[in-house]
Amino acid sequence: MKTLLGRRARALAATTATAGLVLLTACTSSDDGGSGSKTAAGGVEVVKAGQLTTCTHLPYPPFQSEIDGEVQGFDVALIDLVAEDLGVKQEILDTPFENFKTGAFLNSGECDLAAAGMTITDERKKNVDFSDPYFNATQAVLVDKGSGVASLADVKAKNVKLGAQAQTTGEDYVKGQGFDPVSFESSDAVLNGLRTGQVDAVVIDYPVVQGWLKDKANADAFEVAEQIDTGEEYGFTVKKGNTALREAVNKALADAKADGTYKKLYEQWIGPYDESAASPAAS
Numbered sequence: 001m002k003t004l005l006g007r008r009a010r011a012l013a014a015t016t017a018t019a020g021l022v023l024l025t026a027c028t029s030s031d032d033g034g035s036g037s038k039t040a041a042g043g044v045e046v047v048k049a050g051q052l053t054t055c056t057h058l059p060y061p062p063f064q065s066e067i068d069g070e071v072q073g074f075d076v077a078l079i080d081l082v083a084e085d086l087g088v089k090q091e092i093l094d095t096p097f098e099n100f101k102t103g104a105f106l107n108s109g110e111c112d113l114a115a116a117g118m119t120i121t122d123e124r125k126k127n128v129d130f131s132d133p134y135f136n137a138t139q140a141v142l143v144d145k146g147s148g149v150a151s152l153a154d155v156k157a158k159n160v161k162l163g164a165q166a167q168t169t170g171e172d173y174v175k176g177q178g179f180d181p182v183s184f185e186s187s188d189a190v191l192n193g194l195r196t197g198q199v200d201a202v203v204i205d206y207p208v209v210q211g212w213l214k215d216k217a218n219a220d221a222f223e224v225a226e227q228i229d230t231g232e233e234y235g236f237t238v239k240k241g242n243t244a245l246r247e248a249v250n251k252a253l254a255d256a257k258a259d260g261t262y263k264k265l266y267e268q269w270i271g272p273y274d275e276s277a278a279s280p281a282a283s
Helices: 007-015 017-027 074-086 098-102 152-157 169-176 187-195 206-212 216-221 243-259 261-269
Strands: 051-056 065-067 070-072 089-094 128-130 135-144 162-165 182-184 201-205 222-234 237-239
Touching: 051 074, 070 074, 074 089, 074 243, 074 261, 128 243, 135 169, 135 187, 135 206, 152 222, 162 169, 162 187, 169 201, 169 222, 182 187, 187 201, 187 206, 201 206, 206 222, 216 222, 237 243, 243 261
Parallel strands: 051 089, 162 182, 162 201
Antiparallel strands: 065 070, 128 237, 135 201, 135 222
8 A cells, every 4th residue: 555665766766856846847647537547536736646745754653663574653544544535556765864855855746645643833934834733742752760860850961972863852952951861863873872772761752662662671671760741742834835735644544533443543543633733622
């Protein structure tokens, strides 16, 4: 159902963006609803006929990661619902996380939307349009068991080496608290940095930690020292001004919450249903 365009394809896309746009223009078919049409159901325009192209950044379990050769996760499942409503298939493009802050791949026509467990911020709103929030996220301080660290304040007091994922709100938060964290490219790299002793504590989104601690070996060795409620809400993004697609995403989210699909997917990918985390107010 989902196709991953990997790092090789991603590099090719980055080096041939201009040529790709020319080819897209040359190959566009009439918007008459035929098999070559780039107009999906409801009059929503897509960058490639027959598909909803999603930019993401892998891995970021439980929201998106490659499992048995297929990209799966909570975000993926929710965007599948959008694609189904539009009568197309979701295709996934793995891109650098910094592109989500600038909307670069949306503006260049590489992707229709972005889904990457991304926090809604006023700064990011300058470059992209967000869907309604679909998940309330907290940050977690993760440490070795027996470290004696019980909070972020302890990390500072004990001068513990701290890690965070680059270009994320978690990194922004700890920098705002006076830390100079070691930056890692992905959530997997952050957790591996803790596992291998590159850092002694990390700050990362709590749902990621929940999934990671499901592994008994991880749970035996590491623990959450503190959860930090930073008031973060996740949203999907579209190119600024793409109201039709934004409304299609919001409708799919609302329908999924109304008919129980959201709860089912939440329990499948996140864990026991937490209504306060799952039902943020629309922004």
